[in-house]
Amino acid sequence: xxxxxxxxxxxxxxxxxxxxxxxxxxxxxxxxxxxxxxxxxxxxxxxxxxxxxxxxxxxxxxxxxxxxxxxxxxxxxxxxxxxxxxxxxxxxxxxxxxxxxxxxxxxxxxx
Amino acid sequence: xxxxxxxxxxxxxxxxxxxxxxxxxxxxxxxxxxxxxxxxxxxxxxxxxxxxxxxxxxxxxxxxxxxxxxxxxxxxxxxxxxxxxxxxxxxxxxxxxxxxxxxxxxxxxxxxx
Numbered sequence: 001x002x003x004x005x006x007x008x009x010x011x012x013x014x015x016x017x018x019x020x021x022x023x024x025x026x027x028x029x030x031x032x033x034x035x036x037x038x039x040x041x042x043x044x045x046x047x048x049x050x051x052x053x054x055x056x057x058x059x060x061x062x063x064x065x066x067x068x069x070x071x072x073x074x075x076x077x078x079x080x081x082x083x084x085x086x087x088x089x090x091x092x093x094x095x096x097x098x099x100x101x102x103x104x105x106x107x108x109x110x111x
Numbered sequence: 112x113x114x115x116x117x118x119x120x121x122x123x124x125x126x127x128x129x130x131x132x133x134x135x136x137x138x139x140x141x142x143x144x145x146x147x148x149x150x151x152x153x154x155x156x157x158x159x160x161x162x163x164x165x166x167x168x169x170x171x172x173x174x175x176x177x178x179x180x181x182x183x184x185x186x187x188x189x190x191x192x193x194x195x196x197x198x199x200x201x202x203x204x205x206x207x208x209x210x211x212x213x214x215x216x217x218x219x220x221x222x223x224x
Contacts (some may be wrong), residue, residue: 029208031210032210034212034213038216041202042217042218043115043215043216043217044154044201044203044213044215045179045215045219046212046213046214046215049210049212052210087138089153089154091154091213093210097142097159097161097167098156098159098169098170099156099213100151101153101154101155103151103152103153104153
């Protein structure tokens, strides 16, 4: 059964730092991997989707990489801002249409 | 505006009283699903649907029912709610063809006493 782990569970940094959030998964036979952002009491907002054939995706200050063979993905946030404070979740999907989510990294960026 | 809507957003009910949480999407997505989110357990899928009249169990389907009579709607039904179904529920949708982003609703916070 697929297991997804996110490290660290929580992170607090000063504004302006570059950040790396990690997501690891146990079964490399994935169809895609998606990173989400969740604000307190809100739904999930999709940030980046990486197909299994891709190595990375970029959107603005965000860059996500995927290494299927090692079962890892990283989300890189450049020049962090207080507005980036949220919980970041990764989800992997295999062929079953049932995605497996990690428990998230709670990020606080303080001014 | 492309969106997934859920109603109600908050609900407090008593054990055994049937309830329905509605979900609707305006993106003509084939795939819709329900999740529950619990502290320490993360997001877990309850049921999913790949099209009208096609539904299947996710990881935690016990105590829930769904229906998909129309493409845009995917209600979640709790026939006899119990306190262990107290949770934050999310509906999501996406295109079925190819890898595609999931769009989530705003969530429904359910408390069963």
